[in-house]
Amino acid sequence: xxxxxxxxxxxxxxxxxxxxxxxxxxxxxxxxxxxxxxxxxxxxxxxxxxxxxxxxxxxxxxxxxxxxxxxxxxxxxxxxxxxxxxxxxxxxxxxxxxxxxxxxxxxxxxxxxxxxxxxxxxxxxxxxxxxxxxxxxxxxxxxxxxxxxxxxxxxxxxxxxxxxxxxxxxxxxxxxxxxxxxxxxxxxxxxxxxxxxxxxxxxxxxxxxxxxxxxxxxxxxxxxxxxxxxxxxxxxxxxxxxxxxxxxxxxxxxxxxxxxxxxxxxxxxxxxxxxxxxxxxxxxxxxx
Amino acid sequence: xxxxxxxxxxxxxxxxxxxxxxxxxxxxxxxxxxxxxxxxxxxxxxxxxxxxxxxxxxxxxxxxxxxxxxxxxxxxxxxxxxxxxxxxxxxxxxxxxxxxxxxxxxxxxxxxxxxxxxxxxxxxxxxxxxxxxxxxxxxxxxxxxxxxxxxxxxxxxxxxxxxxxxxxxxxxxxxxxxxxxxxxxxxxxxxxxxxxxxxxxxxxxxxxxxxxxxxxxxxxxxxxxxxxxxxxxxxxxxxxxxxxxxxxxxxxxxxxxxxxxxxxxxxxxxxxxxxxxxxxxxxxxxxxxxxxxxxxxxxxxxxxxxxxxxxxxxxxxxxxxxxxxxxxxxxxxxxxxxxxxxxxxxxxxxxxxxxxxxxxxxxxxxxxxx
Numbered sequence: 001x002x003x004x005x006x007x008x009x010x011x012x013x014x015x016x017x018x019x020x021x022x023x024x025x026x027x028x029x030x031x032x033x034x035x036x037x038x039x040x041x042x043x044x045x046x047x048x049x050x051x052x053x054x055x056x057x058x059x060x061x062x063x064x065x066x067x068x069x070x071x072x073x074x075x076x077x078x079x080x081x082x083x084x085x086x087x088x089x090x091x092x093x094x095x096x097x098x099x100x101x102x103x104x105x106x107x108x109x110x111x112x113x114x115x116x117x118x119x120x121x122x123x124x125x126x127x128x129x130x131x132x133x134x135x136x137x138x139x140x141x142x143x144x145x146x147x148x149x150x151x152x153x154x155x156x157x158x159x160x161x162x163x164x165x166x167x168x169x170x171x172x173x174x175x176x177x178x179x180x181x182x183x184x185x186x187x188x189x190x191x192x193x194x195x196x197x198x199x200x201x202x203x204x205x206x207x208x209x210x211x212x213x214x215x216x217x218x219x220x221x222x223x224x225x226x227x228x229x230x231x232x233x234x235x236x237x238x239x240x241x242x243x244x245x246x247x248x249x250x251x252x253x254x255x256x257x258x259x260x261x262x263x264x265x266x267x268x269x270x271x272x273x274x275x276x277x278x279x280x281x282x283x284x285x286x287x288x
Numbered sequence: 289x290x291x292x293x294x295x296x297x298x299x300x301x302x303x304x305x306x307x308x309x310x311x312x313x314x315x316x317x318x319x320x321x322x323x324x325x326x327x328x329x330x331x332x333x334x335x336x337x338x339x340x341x342x343x344x345x346x347x348x349x350x351x352x353x354x355x356x357x358x359x360x361x362x363x364x365x366x367x368x369x370x371x372x373x374x375x376x377x378x379x380x381x382x383x384x385x386x387x388x389x390x391x392x393x394x395x396x397x398x399x400x401x402x403x404x405x406x407x408x409x410x411x412x413x414x415x416x417x418x419x420x421x422x423x424x425x426x427x428x429x430x431x432x433x434x435x436x437x438x439x440x441x442x443x444x445x446x447x448x449x450x451x452x453x454x455x456x457x458x459x460x461x462x463x464x465x466x467x468x469x470x471x472x473x474x475x476x477x478x479x480x481x482x483x484x485x486x487x488x489x490x491x492x493x494x495x496x497x498x499x500x501x502x503x504x505x506x507x508x509x510x511x512x513x514x515x516x517x518x519x520x521x522x523x524x525x526x527x528x529x530x531x532x533x534x535x536x537x538x539x540x541x542x543x544x545x546x547x548x549x550x551x552x553x554x555x556x557x558x559x560x561x562x563x564x565x566x567x568x569x570x571x572x573x574x575x576x577x578x579x580x581x582x583x584x585x586x587x588x589x590x591x592x593x594x595x596x597x598x599x600x601x602x603x604x605x606x607x608x609x610x611x612x613x614x615x616x617x618x619x620x621x622x623x624x625x626x627x628x629x630x631x632x633x634x635x636x637x638x639x640x641x642x643x644x645x646x647x648x649x650x651x652x653x654x655x656x657x658x
Contacts, residue, residue, distance in 0.1 A: 179372060179374060181370040181371070181372060181374040182374050182376060184339075184341055184361070184368075184370070184374070185368070185370055185374035185376075186376075186387075187340075187341075187360075187361045187362045188339060188361055188362070188366075188367060188368045189362075189367065189387055189388035189391060189435065189436070189439065190362050190388050190391035190392055190439065191362055191387070191388075191391045192362060192391070195391055199376075199387065200376060203376075203378040203379075204377070204378060206378070
């Protein structure tokens with residue numbers, strides 16, 4: 001009786017989670033995968049095959065775009081890490097309790113506004129007639145309006161800004177767990193600032209760094225709004241290709257194949273990153 | 289005489305609060321020096337200044353005769369064993385010990401040899417590949433010491449490193465630390481709030497209170513001749529009464545306690561007393577002897593004048609093997625703690641037994657109240 005009611009309680013507790021995973025994540029992915037294997041041979045006629053995947057590999061523009069997306073995403077991840085680490089260290093170790101909460105809030109505030117609005121914020125700043133351009137004209141550094149939008153720099157800046165919080169939170173959590181005396185011991189035993197950072201702080205923060213990088217990389221590679229709005233036609237983001245396939249060409253089968261490819265490719269990149277840094281998923285993300 | 293560590297008029301203020309107030313001391317080479325004090329007395333601040341983690345407000349610190357006040361922590365040849373040891377969890381034992389040598393830029397072969405040697409010396413050969421969390425508390429302790437000692441420091445600082453261990457292991461580590469200190473022949477500065485740790489291991493102990501050294505001396509000196517009433521109450525156990533001086537002779541006086549007991553006592557050396565002055569009287573439980581009522585008539589009393597003798601009732605027996613005590617109460621309501629020797633005739637003592645307790649006048653000590 002008691003055993004049964006316990007089991008029932010567990011089942012009830014997990015039911016929403018289970019339904020969510022199965023109905024909203026597993027089933028759609030399976031559907032997409034099945035769809036991606038269908039080839040159109042006539043009006044309303046389909047056959048199963050890998051033609052959609054072949055199309056991707058035969059047309060250089062597609063896999064070039066995917067590669068470009070991956071490289072840009074890795075670059076965004078690295079920039080986010082380099083900017084985020086000192087901020088996280090300051091919040092976790094140096095700031096006083098009160099200031100800490102305030103700083104965290106500052107990192108959070110941008111998330112209270114929708115992606116779209118934030119991207120438009122950047123547009124207002126960066127466009128030809130925007131604030132930065134006119135300001136530089138006013139103080140006489142440039143004499144004609146300059147377009148800061150629609151280039152890679154704008155895309156990277158916008159993406160770094162969007163994903164920064166997802167790097168800072170795991171870093172702060174890991175660094176907060178670090179006993180200050182570890183750093184002091186590092187100095188006490190003769191280490192310079194660089195040695196202490198390289199041999200003690202970074203290895204200690206590794207789980208947080210890896211977690212943050214995975215989240216940031218996935219978010220960046222899968223982002224759509226920011227690259228489109230800030231990069232325009234030049235952004236060449238892979239999500240744009242997927243969108244085009246689905247909406248413009250109305251070729252759902254090819255779009256589905258591209259979606260699967262993006263998922264597989266980013267997963268492989270994460271796996272490779274874990275292998276190269278000698279970390280495992282269970283020692284980093286699951287460690288919490 | 290060669291001093292490994294000299295501290296001269298060292299002060300540290302945090303805003304209006306003075307954590308360490310004009311402390312000066314010298315530690316001779318190769319000795320075990322303890323700084324004993326209650327929490328918040330400034331002992332940790334003092335140690336952090338020696339290690340270089342805090343900048344003193346004024347004063348000087350010299351190691352082997354050279355001032356180190358301007359040097360950053362990583363340039364001082366003072367190593368520290370942290371309270372929670374601070375072993376690097378992402379490195380194995382070998383890497384932990386090698387870290388300092390690598391920072392110093394020693395050659396790989398030299399490092400391997402030195403790490404092997406020190407592991408041998410602390411009795412943990414072959415455990416170099418173990419991870420830190422695979423070690424027991426006592427082993428971690430030894431690794432933390434080895435990590436410092438492999439660098440051959442002039443002074444080793446230890447910040448209450450035994451605090452986290454259980455009682456049995458702590459007792460064991462006390463002896464082991466002393467042995468290690470002897471082996472390495474290095475100056476150890478040991479910080480603790482536990483008087484037994486300080487007394488057992490040290491050559492010299494400084495008792496610290498409110499940022500000031502109350503007394504510096506060997507454990508025996510502190511125990512037998514405490515210089516202030518704080519030292520008397522902090523080092524060892526003591527019964528303490530407050531009272532007023534009633535009568536004085538050249539080397540003894542009579543004090544009447546607040547509840548009306550007459551106690552013959554000696555005054556603390558170097559203090560002046562006068563009739564009617566408020567004083568604190570201390571008597572150690574181990575200085576008091578117990579007379580069972582039936583023995584009383586036959587027991588020799590010596591000089592009647594010199595002895596304190598009180599009729600008391602046993603309130604409770606605190607049995608703890610060789611360290612057993614009894615709590616007694618006088619007719620006037622004062623409570624007195626007395627050591628209970630484990631002899632057969634004492635086993636009949638129980639709550640409510642009337643007994644007589646005695647101690648020599650020279651065993652009680654009296655300090656002027658401040």
